[in-house]
Amino acid sequence: MKENKGISNTVKMPDGIKASLNESVVIINGPNGETSRDLFSPLIKMELKENTITLSTASSKRKFTRILQTITSHINNMVTGATEGFTYKLKICSGHFPMTVKKEGSEVVISNFLGEKIPRRSKILEGADVEIKGEMINVKSKDIESAGQTAANLERATFIKKRDRRVFQDGCYIIEKPQ
Secondary structure, three states, rough: OOOOOEEEEEEEEEOEEEEEEEEEEEEEEOOOOOEEOOOOOOOOEEEOOEEEEEEEEEOOOHHHHHHHHHHHHHHHHHHHHHHEEEEEEEEEEEEOOOEEEHHHHEEEEEHHHOOOOOOOEEOOOOEEEEEEEEEEEEEEOOOOOHHHHHHHHHHHHOOOOOOOEEEEEOOOEEEEEEO
């Protein structure tokens, strides 16, 4: 019978980044701020040595490696968020009716969309910052999930039903995502 040995991944922190590990909570400090996340999995063992996080599993089966790769990706995204941040760019397209888009507290309000009297509202998630400049909307955050969900909320708020999308192309559309 074949022996099933474990595998491991390492995430080395770049210069200027400090990592700390409190049981399963990973905290990354960088020039853009601090990000933290609970990455608990009973299948993964995490260790922090000399600003390098080592993740290891007891087995190399697919279930173990999937979780290992997912947690590694989360940590890499946290490092990117603490150094550079994430930016989504959206474009406001209004061909039929001139709509107005403005930020009010923790919401983005879209007025006069397709001539509607009731304004549409989109929620801004905690940690995300929205800037509206002319026809462009920039969503910035150090957390990729809050930036992405805020951008998706804006795009979803202007979804058109019961009309031909080839003709009615009005709305807010994501035109650039972080790589």
